[in-house]
Amino acid sequence: MHATPAVHRMQILLIEDDRETATYLVNGLRQEGYAVQHCADGRDGLFAAIESAFDLLIIDRMLPHLDGLSIISLLRQKDIRSPVLVLSALGTVDERVAGLQAGGDDYLIKPFAFSELLARVQALLRRTPGEGRSGSVVRVADLELNLLSRRATRDGREIALTNREFQLLEFLMRRVGQVVTRTMLLESVWDLHFDPQTNLIDVHISRLRQAIDRDFDRPLLHTVRGAGYVIREPAAG
């Protein structure tokens, strides 16, 4: 269901004027199997985005000739709906809101780790077809979330979760097989768009892990070092 078909490589357009950052991102994304086109200039980027259909656009906010937010607005006016990840050195909360209001789908503040960018790219690419999956039950292996009764069971046994743990688990399970970063969790589950200094998320994840994995042989919730967390279907057998 979630495996990327090998035939179609995802097409990504990167509009970024800093050469070194661009090279780094292009190389990293290609290594991950994406087809990447790069423009260093706002106007070129806009034309490229109009010319051919991309699965995802990564756009820096400050660009020569045409700034990132204008590009997004113009694309949205032309009814080009590809998801957009905004990169920016402007990190205040209101700048982020401005980025999302212009039509961006996600906002990443420089400097960021490549793993953070990758997780968001994957999330945005995954979102397009599967968005709005609205079943009342989310299931990964023998772990089951009933969204109506707010009950979680594993192997038929009830698991006691707080509201927030339930939300956290739902967020992870809806992205099964996909790495989710700490920042993404803070943003989506707690609606906090800044990094608290304490490593809070790790604590919450370990509590969640206690709840869902402790009494079972095959763990579902995994830590991806240097990146984040993932819920995976255990390998068959």
Place this chain on the structure above:
Amino acid sequence: MKPTAPALRSSAARLALWYLLILVLGVGALLTGVYWATERTLLVEADRVVEAERQALSENYDDGGTARLIMVLNRRSDDWGRLGAVYLLADAQGVRMAGNLAAWPEDVQRSGDWLEFELDARDNGVSTPHLVRARVFPIGDHQLLIGNDMSEQQRLVARLRAATLWGSGLTMALVALVGWWYSRRVAGRVQAVAHASEAIISGDLSQRLPRNGSGDEFDQLTMTVNHMLDRVEHQTTVLRTTFGSAAHDLRTPLQRIRARLDSLLPVDEPTASRTAPLHEAVSDLDRIQRTLSTLLQIANAESGVAHQLQPLDLVQLARELIELYAPVARARRITLEVDGDEAVEITGNRQLLAQLLVNLIENAIKYSPDDGGITVRVTRDRGGALLEVRDQGRGIPEALRNAALLPFRRLESEPQVPGSGLGLSLVAAVVRLHGGRLQLDDNAPGLIVRCEFPAGAP
């Protein structure tokens, strides 16, 4: 903050009221003086006439005795005599001998030498009481009463009194009306200025105070203030652009460093000692980035740029963040709890207020002893909100509390506690942005951070 002061607190209204009082006193004194002088003059005049008559009549008596006196009196009582004159000559027993009174008057009021009594007279066929003021003189064995019908004077005085009262009343009403209009006008202009100022305070630096072009002192003041605002706006713009470019110019190279470090980090041998310095460099980078972000956020909040504001429940927000930090606190057996009212709604920026709470909670946890207690208290306060975070740590000595709110000021006695020294500065900036007040206090032992948010802020 809102300029809806009660009418009497307006200085223009107070001025008008004083003006009204002084004017009414002045006009009242003037009219009363005129009234009183007129009344006296009329009285003195009437008395003088009576005195003159007495002299004339007593001369007649001296010349021709009682008969002559009666004759003169009869003649004077005829139509062509003095208007309103009243005479009565009576013998020692009070029996009428001559004059135009039918009998010795009854119901007499004495005022000094003078008698006052009422007389029924016919005016156009209607009998009306007339006031008579008279004096009695002994003349020979007889009593002579000479008086004046005062009704004419009385009417005049009554008219004068009415004019005085109406005059004072009308003056009062007119002055009150003008005063009311004037103070409304002044209050209106002050209110317009206050509204514009509020918009400016809450971050819209492009706002200017409204001018009406009349060139009066208000207009001149407005112009001067607007000039000042031009300068402030210019400086703020310069500051913001500087910060914006600084952020960009610092973050881009940071991004490159990060990229280089990332490319050096091997994916599959995460804990090799060879790569440990690289991991440390990455966490240093993270710390630099956080400090930079916080600095920019402080600058942004302080610059008064308009932020997205929305109504939010401060208690709810506090509960969410307490819950977020609960596991961290529990690990050190610190009790972390929310206290206060059920729901306290204010208008604010959710992210900034969350950051404020996070900073305060993190500080409290950082300085709390193990097994300590931290309370976040949110209460309604004069329409606004009062947020208190109390810990049982070391607190801050009173002399250092103001300095603790400045960026990069850390207590020198505790260099071992990690942190940038920006936490409380950001808290202060966020409180200020919301039009509130921040206060540090002693929890004996520990620190109380108290944030007051005004009603309808900012």
